[in-house]
Amino acid sequence: MTAYKRVQQWNTFARVWHLYDATWQNPFESAQRIMKYLKGLHKPIYHPLNDCGDHVVVINSGEIALLGDEWRKRVYFHHTGYPGGATWTLAWELHDKDPTMIMKKAVYNVMDGNLQRRYTMQRLHIYPDDDVPEKIKQNITNQIRQLRPVPKRLDRYAPEEVQRFPKVMDWPKNYILR
Amino acid sequence: MSVLNKFTGLLVSLNKLALSGCVNKHAYLRGYAVRRPLWSTTTTSHLHSVPETQKMILTSSETTEEEQKQSNEIISKVNKQLQQQSEGRLFAVVHICGKQFKVTTEDLIIIEGHWAPQIGDELKLEKVLLAGGTDFTLIGRPVLSSELVLVHATVIEKALSHIKTVFKKKRRKQFQRINFQRTPHTMLRINSIQIKPEINVKKDVEGLESRIF
Amino acid sequence: MVFTSLALFVRNRGPDEFWRKRKILKLSAHFYGRRRNCYSIAIRAVHRALVSATKGRKLKKEDMVALWETRITAGCEEHNMTYPLFREGLVRCNILLNRKTLADLAVWEPRTFKSLVKVAHARVSQDGLAGVTELGDPPSGIITRGMLK
Numbered sequence: 001m002t003a004y005k006r007v008q009q010w011n012t013f014a015r016v017w018h019l020y021d022a023t024w025q026n027p028f029e030s031a032q033r034i035m036k037y038l039k040g041l042h043k044p045i046y047h048p049l050n051d052c053g054d055h056v057v058v059i060n061s062g063e064i065a066l067l068g069d070e071w072r073k074r075v076y077f078h079h080t081g082y083p084g085g086a087t088w089t090l091a092w093e094l095h096d097k098d099p100t101m102i103m104k105k106a107v108y109n110v111m112d113g114n115l116q117r118r119y120t121m122q123r124l125h126i127y128p129d130d131d132v133p134e135k136i137k138q139n140i141t142n143q144i145r146q147l148r149p150v151p152k153r154l155d156r157y158a159p160e161e162v163q164r165f166p167k168v169m170d171w172p173k174n175y176i177l178r
Numbered sequence: 179m180s181v182l183n184k185f186t187g188l189l190v191s192l193n194k195l196a197l198s199g200c201v202n203k204h205a206y207l208r209g210y211a212v213r214r215p216l217w218s219t220t221t222t223s224h225l226h227s228v229p230e231t232q233k234m235i236l237t238s239s240e241t242t243e244e245e246q247k248q249s250n251e252i253i254s255k256v257n258k259q260l261q262q263q264s265e266g267r268l269f270a271v272v273h274i275c276g277k278q279f280k281v282t283t284e285d286l287i288i289i290e291g292h293w294a295p296q297i298g299d300e301l302k303l304e305k306v307l308l309a310g311g312t313d314f315t316l317i318g319r320p321v322l323s324s325e326l327v328l329v330h331a332t333v334i335e336k337a338l339s340h341i342k343t344v345f346k347k348k349r350r351k352q353f354q355r356i357n358f359q360r361t362p363h364t365m366l367r368i369n370s371i372q373i374k375p376e377i378n379v380k381k382d383v384e385g386l387e388s389r390i391f
Numbered sequence: 392m393v394f395t396s397l398a399l400f401v402r403n404r405g406p407d408e409f410w411r412k413r414k415i416l417k418l419s420a421h422f423y424g425r426r427r428n429c430y431s432i433a434i435r436a437v438h439r440a441l442v443s444a445t446k447g448r449k450l451k452k453e454d455m456v457a458l459w460e461t462r463i464t465a466g467c468e469e470h471n472m473t474y475p476l477f478r479e480g481l482v483r484c485n486i487l488l489n490r491k492t493l494a495d496l497a498v499w500e501p502r503t504f505k506s507l508v509k510v511a512h513a514r515v516s517q518d519g520l521a522g523v524t525e526l527g528d529p530p531s532g533i534i535t536r537g538m539l540k
Contacts, residue, residue: 044466044497047458269500271492278492280499307488308496308503315503317510320487342448345441356441 012045017055017139022103023063024150031106033144034058038107038120048116055123056144057136062099062128066091076105099128253377256314260375265311268371270329273305273321281329285368293364295333301366303329309373316377328372335365459494466497470508471527476520480511483518 001009018037022030036042040052066074074091094101103126111117125136154162171177259265269282279287295301304324309316316322338360346355412430418440419426419433426436464474481488486507488496497504509526516523 041461042465042468044462044469044494044501046461046465271488271496278489280492280495307486307492310500310503315500315506317486317507319485343441344445345438346445347438347442354438 013050013052015054016141017057017136018142018144019140020056020058020144021060021146022058023060023146024065025146025148026067027061027064027103027106028110029147030058030064031103031110033147034107034124035110037144038123039111053120053123055125055139057132057140058103058124058126059130059132060128061103061126062095064103066102071095076101100126252314256377257375259313260373260377265313265373268309268311268373270306270310270327270371271308272303272329273307274303278307281368281371283368283370286334287366287368289364289366290339290361292362295364297333297336299333300369301331301333303331309371316373326374326377328370328374330369330371331366332369333364334367335363337363337365339363456490459490462494462497463490466494466501466504467508470505471524472508472512473522476515476522477508477511479520480513480515481507484510484514486510 020030020034034056037056038053040046040050040054042054043052046052071092072090075088076091076094077086077088079086089097091102104121104124107124108117108121111120267282269280271278271280274287275289275291275293277289281287302324304321306322306324306327306329307318307320309318309322309327316327339362340360342359342361344355344357344359347353415430415434415437416428418437421427422433422436425432427433460474463477467474467477488507493504493507496507512523512526
């Protein structure tokens with residue numbers, strides 16, 4: 001291969017580091033998108049044998065939002081292999097123990113169950129908050145768009161903006177809100 | 179940027195009635211599971227249940243002045259490049275024996291199946307679906323005019339494929355068949371791809387250049 | 392035929408047993424263990440191999456088509472368009488490129504592919520089909536070498 005072709009090949013197959021902010025996102029929907037980037041399905045040069053997957057760094061996985069009752073009702077099963085080693089853990093309990101687990105399990109379960117899965121999962125990096133190591137931050141070049149729009153919280157607005165916003169009605173001064 | 183060749187242009191009518199009311203959400207997904215011949219004239223009607231009034235009709239193009247100016251600019255740029263012969267290496271998508279090949283000059287392609295041309299025959303490949311270079315592409319609808327794009331090829335080799343063993347077996351039923359098959363292969367070398375300048379010139383009578391009186 | 396002893400007479404099955412078995416053992420030369428050397432075991436393995444090869448030739452074509460579709464989908468998504476809409480737009484414009492060619496163009500001729508996407512999008516939004524979103528530039532992290540501007 002000539003030097004030019006070699007550089008062109010590096011350019012085409014280079015591994016890109018993507019960032020995904022999981023604040024207030026549904027982990028299961030996000031997992032579908034993240035899986036695409038991890039496998040390389042977003043590239044026209046995709047082939048299962050091609051090793052064209054990218055890295056994805058997920059931040060704020062402690063702030064994910066599950067649908068409806070799922071925090072209270074979704075259970076994660078684990079068996080240690082020993083007799084009597086079956087445990088059923090609720091989603092909120094698992095989240096308290098380790099805030100990255102729900103996202104990780106979501107992505108793991110959405111992939112096909114072949115031998116590539118464990119290797120591909122090594123390219124996924126999940127952090128419970130904004131705190132990402134410096135070396136990884138230096139690699140990141142792209143951000144994946146969030147699936148659900150994140151509204152701005154009322155307490156994050158400046159108090160002057162809240163004052164300025166036109167009011168249709170206001171409670172009387174001596175009215176006590178329950 | 180690409181330029182739609184207006185030669186074969188069935189000019190698109192800007193019939194603004196929305197189809198979304200009559201086409202159900204999944205109707206358009208059905209279309210390409212249907213097998214139909216490449217050159218069928220009934221293109222859209224029975225595939226997508228489009229009513230008669232909303233089929234593509236031949237009307238004069240209702241493009242705006244600005245769009246017309248833009249497309250004229252692009253076409254003149256392409257013509258200039260072709261006249262100066264500075265287009266560089268061209269590629270084309272050619273349709274032979276039911277298969278489409280993306281070819282450039284000095285390419286070797288193999289056509290499988292029985293095909294009449296013999297070794298040494300110089301062919302002009304007529305069914306060109308797409309042709310382009312570094313700066314422009316001509317997209318045919320469905321085919322570019324054979325007077326506009328010339329793709330010349332030579333038959334280099336006519337041989338048989340490797341031996342394919344077709345073995346069928348049903349276990350415990352004493353049924354076993356073995357057949358050996360070799361399909362004829364023809365190897366073509368693409369000699370040249372040329373695009374004649376003056377694209378987008380609509381002649382009064384087409385198809386005369388290839389006629390031998 | 393002359394057999395010097397009774398034992399040899401009984402064990403002989405025919406003159407070309409060697410070449411019959413050699414035909415099979417040649418095909419099983421790269422198998423594992425006794426399946427490459429012992430005839431009775433090899434013949435079963437060889438039959439299974441030939442049957443898989445016959446079936447595989449059909450499956451290969453199906454696999455290639457699926458791969459082309461994945462590649463074209465990836466190419467379309469780079470421009471914020473979906474594959475069914477893209478196909479529909481091309482078919483309605485009477486552009487009859489097959490999946491193999493479209494996948495090749497998506498890989499090797501990105502600008503041509505972009506213009507095909509634009510054509511399909513224009514047609515589909517003109518006809519008013521459901522699910523049409525605005526075409527966008529590819530995300531900033533993708534290495535396009537300036538070819539998709």
